[in-house]
Each structure stands twice: as structure tokens, then as C-alpha cells.
Amino acid sequence: MDKHMCSSVEKPSCLLSLKHFCMKRNFIIICSILPVFYVSLTSGAPTTSGAPTTISVTSVSPTTTPHTPTDHEQFINTLISLGYLPPTSNLATVTLQALEEAIVLYQSYHGLEESGKFDKETQAQMSRPRCGNPDKTTSNTDRGRRFMATSGWPSTxxxxxxxxxxxxxxxxxxxxxxxxxxxxxxxxxxxxxxxxxxxxxxxxxxxxxxxxxxxxxxxxxxxxxxxxxxxxxxxxxxxxxxxxxxxxxxxxxxxxxxxxxxxxxxxxxxxxxxxxxxxxxxxxxxxxxxxxxxxxxxxxxxxxxxxxxxxGDGTPDYNTQRPGPPNNPQVPRLCIESFDAIDVAVDGYTYVYKGDYYWRLELGKITDGYPKLISQGWPGLQSEIDATVTVKNALLWRDEVGKTFFFKGRAVWRYTGRSLDIGYPKDLSTAFPGFPNNVESVTAAVEINGNGQTFFLSDGVFYLYTHRRQVEGPYSINAFRDIPSNIADAVQLQDNYMYFFTKDLRYFQVSPWTFTTSYSYPKPTTDDWFECEGAARPLIIGTPSSDASLPLYNIYTALFMLIMALVSL
CATH class of the missing domain: 3.40.390.10 (Collagenase (Catalytic Domain))
Structure with a gap:
């Protein structure tokens, strides 16, 4: 194979040809590393000046003449801008599989033959005048979707x-x-x-x-x-x-x-x-x-x-239920209003709280029969709570494991199931000795299942409740990269990620090991969590887990990450 057989200009189509060349000869391993192999070859190919050729879409020639994007470069840039490829993609990094999948998805959205190729019909469609907003958002990943609705204005x-x-x-x-x-x-x-x-x-x-x-x-x-x-x-x-x-x-x-x-x-x-x-x-x-x-x-x-x-028009007629009775103006509308608090309770379901009401989530949507009044579900608990967390790590919480804490101002309620524990509510510093007296409220609370440490957020900072049952902090919220300060609450799910929810109806997926936000976040809360009409593929959330070994799995995961970090030193 001639290492100069593909030029940077022809890379996407040439890579497709090379892929078929490999597959016909069952060169499975070669094909799996073909994009990387190709980049290493073309980056070292000599130019007339003796300098290596750069295939980045932002590159310039040795004479500093501005680089004019080729048709293929422009094609990939368009797929990126419309959401079909990640924003970090370019000619040097896009893989054959990702490129083909992006083309097929674009073609399926626009009623074209799903060839996976940059054919004349696809070029013609892509060259038409259009809106610059992306096609593929976090909510519309399914083919044939009708309208896509996110969060609206709070006022009409x-x-x-x-x-x-x-x-x-x-x-x-x-x-x-x-x-x-x-x-x-x-x-x-x-x-x-x-x-x-x-x-x-x-x-x-x-x-x-x-x-x-x-x-x-x-x-x-x-x-x-x-x-x-x-x-x-x-x-x-x-x-x-x-x-x-x-x-x-x-x-x-x-x-x-x-x-x-x-x-x-x-x-x-x-x-x-x-x-x-x-x-x-x-x-x-x-x-x-x-x-x-x-x-x-x-x-x-x-x-x-x-x-x-x-x-609204007063007569909705859709397959997807709206959260709450549509004719009761006192019931908050989760599709356009931020909730107060969220928690995965001891029964395994996710519960959301807003004002006087609470909702249960099941398979990424509101469970039938909800919302219900907080006063009926949790006797003795006030409405408009600030945060809630159900603690699950027996190593840290011992006899308190499985209990649910609710926070409002400096008041703390603790429940066993749906029964308020004797002596509660208590002051924040009494319930959690060591909490500073100047903390006016806890705006979010989230426990890390693996080690039991619990984060309490308040006014742009957070406090850490450690395995020693001590309060440490305050630490800046900036420790969580890209997380804003207007957090409504947070929760950890079975995938081990922490999810931070903002008051402007967005949510962030955050690694509990690196404190970094996952790619493509934030996303609209309404799309994935409440199955508001127009949301395409909800997260499978809010459903009890049958995996009793989950805490042990978290420990193994944490140990594995620690070993990998030590090995890399």
C-alpha cells in the first residue's frame, strides 16, 4: 500500500475505499486502526518545501496563505455544526464508523436514501439555505420525530x-x-x-x-x-x-x-x-x-x-401525559418550571419536589397518579424544601443507612420510610455537628455511593461530610468544572455519575472521580427526565434496581480507578 495513496483533500472518500479494501481481505485488525494509521502516514508525507503536511481543518500552508476548506472539509464542518458529529471532530480525528453513522443519520432525518455516502442528493440537500441551529440535539435522537419541545418561558x-x-x-x-x-x-x-x-x-x-x-x-x-x-x-x-x-x-x-x-x-x-x-x-x-x-x-x-x-390551549390531545392535572393552575408544570429538590429514595424510585407537590419518576417519565401532596406523602414535612438526600452507604451512615434527609433553611427533617424520626426537625448544626452556624441553607445534597461522602452545596460553595462523619469546607463550587452556581439539587444514579440540576432547567452529568462534566452537557432537564411532549429518548431513570451488588460494584470501580492512577505515575 503506497503511503501517499490518499491526499488530505480526498481523505474521507479515500478512507471509505481503504475500509472496503481491508474488509474484502478480512484485515480486521488493520481496519480497526486505519484512521490512526492514515493520520500518521499523511502527517509525515513530504511537501514541496520538505515540511510535513498538516491535515487539520484550521491549518495554513507554509506561505501563511489562508486555508480554503475543501468540499469534504466543509462537509465534515457542517456535520459538526448541525450536531451529527462531536465538536472536537475534524479530518484528522473523525473515524470511518462515526462519519458513516453521521451521514446515515442526516439522510434519515431529511428523507434521503440512507447510503452513508456523501452523494449528490446529500450534497444538494446540505447546500440549501437553512437555520443554523443544530438538527441533532440531546432530545431528538430518534428517526421520524415530530415537534421537539424543551422548556418554555415562565410567563405567557x-x-x-x-x-x-x-x-x-x-x-x-x-x-x-x-x-x-x-x-x-x-x-x-x-x-x-x-x-x-x-x-x-x-x-x-x-x-x-x-x-x-x-x-x-x-x-x-x-x-x-x-x-x-x-x-x-x-x-x-x-x-x-x-x-x-x-x-x-x-x-x-x-x-x-x-x-x-x-x-x-x-x-x-x-x-x-x-x-x-x-x-x-x-x-x-x-x-x-x-x-x-x-x-x-x-x-x-x-x-x-x-x-x-x-x-396550552385548554384541550391537549397527545399520547404523552403532562406532569400533573392540566386544569389545576396550582400544580407546578415541570416542563416549564424548575423543581425544588430531587432524590433517589430507599425504594429505588426517583422523586422530584416542587412547592406543595411531589412526583415519582419511572422509566424516564412521570408515574401515573402523580403529583401528590408532600404533606400526604411525608407527614410533618413542610413544602418548598431546598434539598433532599437518601443515604445508602452503611460504612459511613451505619444505623442511619436508608434514611432520607430533607432540608429547608437551617431545618433538617429525617425520615425512616415515610415516618418522621423522633426529635426532628433539628437545626443543621445539630443534625450534622460541625456545620458552620453562618450557613443559611443547603441548596443541594448528593451522596457518593462508593465511599459514602456527601456533598452539601450552599451559595456557590460546598461542604463535605466525610467517612469520619465530620464536616469539611467550605470549598468553591468551581472544583466541579463547568458547573454553574444556580444549582437546584443533585443526585447520583446507578451509572455512578452525579447529576446537577440548575434553576434554568438544565442538568450536568459529572464524574465523581474527576469532577469534570461529560461531553454534550448541559442538556434540557425536561427532555430526559419528565418526558415532556417532543422529548425523543428519555434516560432510563427513576426505576428500582434489581442489582443488590451495586454498592460493592462501586467499591470495585473506585479501587480500579485508584490502581490505574497509581500505575500511570
């Missing part, structure tokens, strides 16, 4: 303003197109919209036309004419939440069949601002590709189902 009255205009249209035309975009949605939702004069965070949806190729405040520069027309941010997004950005490198038009039609593009992006992901029902407004101007366009049934589910 939404404010908006145009903070920067395009040069293509008069201001009055832009205003009219945007108003008509809101009107397209308002005919099918209880939401009301008001234009205000502000430009800061007091405005819910800020609309901006941004210059292409330059940073405009979100690390997502536009690509100029063609392809990405605009992008928008979901309501729960911590930065730029609800904002809509248009690429001013496009030719924007109003009531015209030429250029990019501002009315329908704006209506699509505003759908994201309401909390909707892309739909793959062609003809729906939330389909990611722009179909051009249609003066007779009306909202598709799929879009109507999505917006009515999120904000």
Missing part, C-alpha cells in the same frame, strides 16, 4: 424588540415582517407579545442583524451569502436566551419570492425562541431548511401541536 407575556436592522430593507418593512412572524404563532397559542424599546436583558427576545464572518457575541459567526440564514437561542439558554440573530450577508426581502424571505425565516427562529427544536416533518415551519416565500403559508399542524403543548 413575551417582550421583543429589533435592536439592529439590515441594510436590505426599510425599518418599517423589517418591523412589519417580524410582527407578522409573531402573529403567525399567536393565532395558535395563549402567548401575548409586546414590542418594547429596550435592548438589554429586560427584553425577552432581541432581534439582531449581524455582519458575516465576524463574532457578534455568541461565538457563532455567520458564513455570508447562502447556507446559514439565522440562528436563535432557547429560553433556558444561559446566554443570549431567546435572542434571534440574522446573517446580514444574506439578501433579505419582504413579500418577495427572491432572496431570503424575512417573514418566514423570522417565524421559524422565533419558534426556537419559544422553546421548540427542529421538526423533520417537511412542510412544517420548524423544518430546518428554508422553502422560500409563500404568501398563503399557514402554521403546520405539527407546529401547532408543539406550541400548544408548551403553552
Amino acid at each position: 407575556h413575551i417582550t421583543w424588540n429589533v435592536v439592529n436592522y439590515t441594510r436590505d430593507l426599510h425599518h418599517e418593512q423589517v418591523d412589519e415582517a417580524v410582527e407578522e412572524a409573531f402573529q403567525l404563532w399567536s393565532d395558535h397559542t395563549v402567548l401575548t407579545f409586546e414590542r418594547v424599546s429596550g435592548t438589554g436583558e429586560d427584553v425577552d427576545i432581541r432581534i439582531d442583524f449581524s455582519e458575516p464572518y465576524t463574532e457578534h457575541g455568541d461565538d457563532l459567526p455567520f458564513d455570508g451569502p447562502g447556507h446559514v440564514l439565522a440562528h436563535a437561542f432557547l429560553p433556558w439558554f444561559s446566554k443570549n436566551k431567546g435572542d434571534v440573530h440574522f446573517d446580514d450577508g444574506e439578501t433579505w426581502t419582504h413579500k418577495s419570492y427572491s432572496g431570503a424571505n424575512l417573514w418566514l425565516v423570522a417565524a421559524h427562529e422565533i419558534g426556537h425562541s419559544f422553546g421548540l427544536h427542529h421538526s423533520f416533518i417537511q412542510g412544517s415551519l420548524m423544518y430546518p431548511y428554508h422553502s422560500g416565500y409563500n404568501p398563503e403559508y399557514t402554521l403546520h399542524e405539527d407546529d401547532i401541536m408543539g406550541i400548544e403543548f408548551m403553552y
